[in-house]
Amino acid sequence: MSLDITTLVKKYDTPLYLYDFNNITNRYEELKDAFSGKKSLVAYAVKSNSNLAVIRHLANLGAGADCVSIGEVRRALKAGVKKYRIIFSGVGKRDSEIREALQEDILLINLESEAEMKRVEMIAVELGKEARISIRVNPNVDPKTHPYISTGLHENKFGVSIDTAKRMYIYAKKSEHLNPVGIHFHIGSQLTELAPITEACGIVADLVRSLEAIGIEIKFFDIGGGIGVVYDDEKTIAPADYAKAIISQIKGLDITILSEPGRYMMANSGIFVTSVLYEKVNGDKRFVIVDGAMNDLLRPSLYNAYHKIEAVQKEGEKTPADVVGPVCESGDFLGKNVELPPLSHHDILVVHSAGAYGFTMSSNYNTRGRAAEVAILDGKDYLIRERETFEDQVRLEESCDISWQE
Ligand SMILES: *Cc1c(COP(=O)(O)O)cnc(C)c1O
Numbered sequence: 001m002s003l004d005i006t007t008l009v010k011k012y013d014t015p016l017y018l019y020d021f022n023n024i025t026n027r028y029e030e031l032k033d034a035f036s037g038k039k040s041l042v043a044y045a046v047k048s049n050s051n052l053a054v055i056r057h058l059a060n061l062g063a064g065a066d067c068v069s070i071g072e073v074r075r076a077l078k079a080g081v082k083k084y085r086i087i088f089s090g091v092g093k094r095d096s097e098i099r100e101a102l103q104e105d106i107l108l109i110n111l112e113s114e115a116e117m118k119r120v121e122m123i124a125v126e127l128g129k130e131a132r133i134s135i136r137v138n139p140n141v142d143p144k145t146h147p148y149i150s151t152g153l154h155e156n157k158f159g160v161s162i163d164t165a166k167r168m169y170i171y172a173k174k175s176e177h178l179n180p181v182g183i184h185f186h187i188g189s190q191l192t193e194l195a196p197i198t199e200a201c202g203i204v205a206d207l208v209r210s211l212e213a214i215g216i217e218i219k220f221f222d223i224g225g226g227i228g229v230v231y232d233d234e235k236t237i238a239p240a241d242y243a244k245a246i247i248s249q250i251k252g253l254d255i256t257i258l259s260e261p262g263r264y265m266m267a268n269s270g271i272f273v274t275s276v277l278y279e280k281v282n283g284d285k286r287f288v289i290v291d292g293a294m295n296d297l298l299r300p301s302l303y304n305a306y307h308k309i310e311a312v313q314k315e316g317e318k319t320p321a322d323v324v325g326p327v328c329e330s331g332d333f334l335g336k337n338v339e340l341p342p343l344s345h346h347d348i349l350v351v352h353s354a355g356a357y358g359f360t361m362s363s364n365y366n367t368r369g370r371a372a373e374v375a376i377l378d379g380k381d382y383l384i385r386e387r388e389t390f391e392d393q394v395r396l397e398e399s400c401d402i403s404w405q406e
Pocket of ligand 1: 186224225226227260263356
């Protein structure tokens with residue numbers, strides 16, 4: 001991002017999320033182009049960054065939305081995503097969520113169990129509707145990623161086995177209120193190797209063929225998300241190779257390829273900006289205490305995830321320091337052993353690759369307001385979420401009657 005961070009910090013203060021919307025455009029176009037020549041839909045995984053301005057930007061480019069709660073479906077609709085490009089996934093959907101998704105007539109409801117299929121059917125009967133469904137298959141493939149973000153093994157809670165899926169398709173085909181048009185898998189996140197994706201794709205494509213043989217025609221082949229990104233110096237998957245691998249596995253099938261990228265679209269489209277409060281040394285350990293914390297960016301604390309951290313316009317000999325926030329937890333850190341020059345009050349640090357699973361995982365822990373979010377498009381900055389105030393945080397408590405305590 002070629003922009004003057006110091007100026008933006010003066011204008012918006014810290015902690016601050018900054019997103020490069022031109023980079024989002026580039027990521028979208030690159031993936032869409034990789035599938036050119038095939039029928040495809042890129043359904044952006046809203047959970048990675050659900051700011052309305054982000055979703056709207058992608059909707060304007062033609063993207064759909066992959067949602068994991070009715071709240072996300074509502075965000076997608078509000079941001080202008082066409083209902084026929086919205087998918088509703090997730091391992092535990094409430095009746096009210098299923099009902100609303102059916103009433104909104106979105107493209108697909110992704111099913112993750114037989115019990116859920118029965119619920120969806122029941123609600124579709126109640127509404128006199130036919131539910132377009134897809135079934136999430138768990139292909140039992142090791143995605144070779146962090147165990148917390150692995151989802152395609154039988155030991156993970158997601159999806160159903162091939163045998164169960166087949167039984168479900170046969171049931172759904174017979175039902176007057178279920179229309180099984182899709183198949184879905186998502187084996188994990190931050191995938192940096194193609195082989196597991198290719199393998200999963202092959203397994204699921206075989207299932208599609210065996211369903212076709214018994215008269216069940218699948219129209220949407222949903223490959224999930226998971227394309228890895230560069231946080232440090234890892235090698236990852238090029239969209240063109242990704243598409244090629246998938247297309248090679250679905251030869252002979254007349255099918256629309258759905259993809260659900262989140263991290264790929266957003267991680268390196270965003271940075272987290274924080275100001276230095278103090279430096280201190282405990283024994284021979286150097287700490288840089290900043291105004292951003294685990295409540296703003298949880299990934300380091302949650303997954304021990306690496307984010308590159310750099311000082312803005314600051315020279316001097318670099319030595320290792322832990323970059324920590326003010327939250328009262330030892331697990332509250334943004335980086336460990338980060339090589340940084342000597343720093344003083346008001347110096348600015350940039351935490352890179354923070355556009356995905358950054359703001360969306362933020363909380364009010366320690367009664368800290370959520371950070372502001374700013375979009376940069378064609379060199380101009382736009383506030384897309386106000387900094388959260390104390391009043392915002394206590395509103396739902398103040399609206400309750402606590403006079404019984406007086
Ligand atoms: C989280 C998730 C995604 C997005 O994953 P990324 O790694 O961010 O691309 C896509 N599909 C499903 C079903 C998910 O749960």
